[in-house]
Amino acid sequence: MTRTEDRLADALDALAATVDDRDLRPFADTPAPRRPARRLITAVAAAVCVLIVAGLVAIARQADRPAGPVARPFADIGAGGSRPPYLVTGDRANGLVVRSTATGRVTDTAPRVIGPRTFYGLWTVAAAADGRYFVGAFVPGETSGENIIVYRFSLTAAGKIAGLARVSSAYGKYNPCSNLPQLPRCLPILPWLSSVSVAISGDGSHVVIVGLRNSAPLLTLTNLPYIVLVVNVATRSVRSWQFPSALAITSAIRAVSWSDSDRSLSLQVVTCAPGTTVFIPDPGCPGTASEMQHRHAHEWRLAIPRSGPLGPARPVAASAAGGS
Amino acid sequence: MTSHEVGWTGMPAATDVPDAATDLAGLFRRHHGDLVRLATVLLRDRMVAEDVVQDVFTGIQARHDGVPRPDAAMPYLRAAVINRCRSAQRRQSVARRLGLQSGGETGLTEVSAETDVIRAEERREVLAALTALPPRRREVLVLRYYLGLSEAEIAMTLGISQGTVKSTAARGIAALAKALGEDA
Numbered sequence: 001m002t003r004t005e006d007r008l009a010d011a012l013d014a015l016a017a018t019v020d021d022r023d024l025r026p027f028a029d030t031p032a033p034r035r036p037a038r039r040l041i042t043a044v045a046a047a048v049c050v051l052i053v054a055g056l057v058a059i060a061r062q063a064d065r066p067a068g069p070v071a072r073p074f075a076d077i078g079a080g081g082s083r084p085p086y087l088v089t090g091d092r093a094n095g096l097v098v099r100s101t102a103t104g105r106v107t108d109t110a111p112r113v114i115g116p117r118t119f120y121g122l123w124t125v126a127a128a129a130d131g132r133y134f135v136g137a138f139v140p141g142e143t144s145g146e147n148i149i150v151y152r153f154s155l156t157a158a159g160k161i162a163g164l165a166r167v168s169s170a171y172g173k174y175n176p177c178s179n180l181p182q183l184p185r186c187l188p189i190l191p192w193l194s195s196v197s198v199a200i201s202g203d204g205s206h207v208v209i210v211g212l213r214n215s216a217p218l219l220t221l222t223n224l225p226y227i228v229l230v231v232n233v234a235t236r237s238v239r240s241w242q243f244p245s246a247l248a249i250t251s252a253i254r255a256v257s258w259s260d261s262d263r264s265l266s267l268q269v270v271t272c273a274p275g276t277t278v279f280i281p282d283p284g285c286p287g288t289a290s291e292m293q294h295r296h297a298h299e300w301r302l303a304i305p306r307s308g309p310l311g312p313a314r315p316v317a318a319s320a321a322g323g324s
Numbered sequence: 325m326t327s328h329e330v331g332w333t334g335m336p337a338a339t340d341v342p343d344a345a346t347d348l349a350g351l352f353r354r355h356h357g358d359l360v361r362l363a364t365v366l367l368r369d370r371m372v373a374e375d376v377v378q379d380v381f382t383g384i385q386a387r388h389d390g391v392p393r394p395d396a397a398m399p400y401l402r403a404a405v406i407n408r409c410r411s412a413q414r415r416q417s418v419a420r421r422l423g424l425q426s427g428g429e430t431g432l433t434e435v436s437a438e439t440d441v442i443r444a445e446e447r448r449e450v451l452a453a454l455t456a457l458p459p460r461r462r463e464v465l466v467l468r469y470y471l472g473l474s475e476a477e478i479a480m481t482l483g484i485s486q487g488t489v490k491s492t493a494a495r496g497i498a499a500l501a502k503a504l505g506e507d508a
Contacts, residue, residue: 002501004500004501004504005469007447007450008497008500011451012365012469015365015451016361016362016365016470018364019361019370
């Protein structure tokens with residue numbers, strides 16, 4: 001044998017020698033055939049198992065809640081009465097970055113949490129109205145096998161990220177959960193989205209992701225309608241609503257926010273002149289100055305019931321022609 | 325059967341197995357340790373290796389009629405373990421990409437560090453180079469240099485031709501030698 005072969009055989013033997021039969025887990029023997037006298041015991045055991053599983057699910061959900069110190073709400077983060085103490089942004093190199101708005105100093109970062117294959121990508125970050133919870137969505141944007149990844153977190157009074165937890169999973173192509181989404185520990189795998197905006201409800205229980213559903217990673221002009229996904233963080237259920245197909249060519253959703261005490265979503269929609277196609281991802285309208293005059297900004301309200309299908313949705317306000 | 329699946333046809337008909345439960349328990353006692361060692365050298369992760377072997381036996385148990393004949397047991401079990409190791413390696417790869425898991429962990433470091441640190445480092449280097457090989461090459465080399473199987477036995481276990489075994493082994497050793505900076 002060559003030296004390489006000798007070294008390989010030696011390394012494999014040494015590795016195998018670390019396995020001691022006495023340390024191996026036993027294997028449960030095949031259960032004996034069921035007998036009528038055991039039916040009652042079996043039924044009781046099944047009931048106990050159900051209770052245990054229910055308990056484990058409850059524990060798992062509890063574990064998903066933010067760990068560590070819970071952030072104290074900031075003052076007036078959405079009302080404009082005072083400056084929020086921290087600014088959270090995301091970038092591909094550093095992940096989530098928290099800065100003090102008073103000093104500009106970085107108070108905390110969350111390391112990049114995705115694999116080395118991800119070269120491109122965009123972060124979208126949003127805060128709840130009271131500043132208690134944040135949501136960060138990373139859109140890998142490289143291949144169709146990688147989906148949007150959403151995180152929920154909060155900030156401590158010192159500007160430290162607390163309770164960073166993944167709300168959705170990615171790598172749907174390889175993730176075993178893609179085949180068994182009903183497993184308690186499996187996170188929802190969201191469709192590939194572009195032109196994404198996110199928002200989180202005030203109590204942190206629901207995350208909304210709005211984007212253009214697309215099977216290809218390239219940001220191209222498309223007639224596919226926008227889709228609104230509402231994720232229940234505790235149950236991991238996902239409800240969806242699709243922007244009217246008839247408006248897909250001329251309209252684009254620019255931003256989303258929770259409103260009406262988290263009972264509805266406010267969608268900021270840019271609508272271009274009839275016969276034109278809206279630009280994405282930064283919604284804009286093509287055409288001549290005359291055609292641009294037809295551009296409107298609409299606000300849509302989408303009802304978010306506690307359960308059941310999302311909707312209805314309707315436009316509630318519009319800017320003057322040419323506005324944005 | 326795809327090119328990534330190990331072929332084996334040693335599974336008997338139900339009528340061939342008079343007492344499947346007894347046979348399965350005996351099969352487990354006889355082969356469990358050897359199969360965990362095989363999975364460990366393929367995966368470099370003892371805990372996952374144990375899971376893989378448990379899954380193989382659980383799968384046989386679930387089939388009720390699936391206990392292989394004694395003479396065919398070991399080749400069948402090896403093939404099943406190798407198949408499940410491939411799935412586990414895919415999961416490990418995804419987990420590493422997501423930052424959920426570090427590289428392969430075994431007891432090799434602890435055991436060897438007490439006696440020969442340098443040798444342990446050399447072994448780690450070899451195992452790292454082996455892990456970097458494509459799955460098929462890695463499996464052929466493990467079956468050849470750990471289990472000492474002949475080309476015919478490897479071919480039967482992996483469901484490939486002897487010629488493919490020979491060429492795959494040669495390419496695998498050459499790749500290892502190159503990675504280790506040696507002459508094959």
